[in-house]
Amino acid sequence: MLSSMHTSLEKKMDAALLNKKSRFHRKTLQYIGMVIFGLIAFIYLTPLLWLFDVSFRPRIEIFQVPPKILQAAPWVTFRSYSFASFKLALQKYQVGQGFLNSVFVTACGVIVTLLVCSLAAYAFAFLKFRGRDIIFMFILSTMMLPMDTLLAPMYRVLRTLGLFNKHLGLILLYGASAFGVFLIRQFYVRLPISLIEAAVMDGANKLRIWWQIILPISKPALSALAIYQFRLIWNDFLIPMIVLRNRTLHTLPIKLQVMDSITIAKDYDAMMATGFLAVFVPIVFFLIYQRQFMEGLSGSVKG
């Protein structure tokens, strides 16, 4: 409301202050700026657009320069589009299974993180118990440890626990997110306590209060953590590559790496199709939840 009033006022002032000529200059400047930046954005996204284009093309067209799409009018070159590359990826490399593995690991990883972290954060934010502050500081101290440098011990620990070569191992590993506990606790601590007290029913146990009252109102914090974990888990490569040995368990990035490790006559078309699938999902989510993605970003500025 206020901002729109502000801009309309500004426009009126502009109109009063500027004569026709400088207003014309302003408009042209505006268009030139837009065109230049639009062009920069387009060039910036070229690698991605190229991937989208070639993943639907037959193998011989992937390596053509100039790119096939520039050789004639684009709609003419679209005639060679097909799903053949996807079919090859699905049939020869079981990429469909890889996709489902990725979806499964990501979904479970996100859900486990949300449940485990918000339950712990609930206790740290609302309940009093002996050693609470010490335990919380202890958790915080682990938050920024660069654990991924300790690949070899992590591999050994997973083997010892019998979690090696299992999706469960990965999922639990992602669930141990100290950052998640911190993020949600910060949100809980800022909630007005009277609001929660008013909603608490007499005789309800604390677990039920968490599930029925606290969880539903913590949607902003949960969605911020979900987006953070989604991006992290879906795109993770190094740890799944070490943990998952069986072909049937491989996630999409690992599938791609396996396809790439064939030294002679790689199926580049199938690889591009797999790449398309790996890239497509986060972009769709981003387009749907753009506001949450960007807000999560600015929310962390305020910390």
Next chain:
Amino acid sequence: MSSIAAVRRPRSRFFKFSKVEPYFFIAPFLILLLLFNFYTIYVGIKMGFTDAQGINFGEWIGVENYRHLLSGENPDFWPAIGRSFLFMFGGLVTQMPIAFILACILNSTVFGKIRGILRAAFYVPVLINTVVASLVFRMLFNKDTGLINWVLANFGMAKIDWLFTPQLCIPLMILVSFWQWTGFHMVYLLASIQAIDPTIYEVAKLDGASPLRTMFQITLPLIRPALMFVLITSAIGGMRQFEYSFMLFPNAGYGPGMKALTAVPFIYFYGFSNNFELGLATAAGWILFLIILIFVLIQIFTIGLGQSEEY
């Protein structure tokens, strides 16, 4: 730090002291944390002093692994650490200024409604799997069939063998990293620029400050915290990078003459693909761990704990 220590004191009946329940609530998380952080660290400390190989636990060999690495006896270790630093610094000096300038330009009123679209367009590359990004750039940088040499040829330049020139390994990785992260930094900085009180700019305009001067003397100091955050987190991210080194060059060979082998790929190469020397990889991991920890401590002391790990 102060905001973390300040715990609000709940007053009601419900939130009074409880004996056992809270421990059940924190147990699932705490168990995972103990297993995957503390137990891993404990195992790691021991492993660094052994010659563990693959699934063999190995023998206690004292500080031999550390001596082997630190003395430079291992031909790859110090060069790998050096390349990690080079990659990190290269990333910082290319991404930060451009991200800042783009954010300032995009902040101007000229863009109005299309700002949102441009912001989204610049944000997208960070969502892309680094494996896919590396693979795409490998194909674009191909000497004969790549798009980049074709574009350069249109400007009358000779073909460059990007992927097989040892001197170009780290610059190429910096370039792909630039593509993925600059837009993200820009969006982050833009958010903090837009949070600046607009009256400050109006006053500056009335005082006749040039846009360039406004940018460096008003915007830059005011977004210093955000700038510091982006700077340090991307330094940490740079030290941890693995995928560009592993996937950008053909045949998972870490570039021509392994000239793209940085620190984490070193750990993977020695621990998981060469001779499965897990003891050595653990020792190298600890050295890198300490290096990154220094950056983390700088971050904690300059901007405080609790900013996200890697966004």
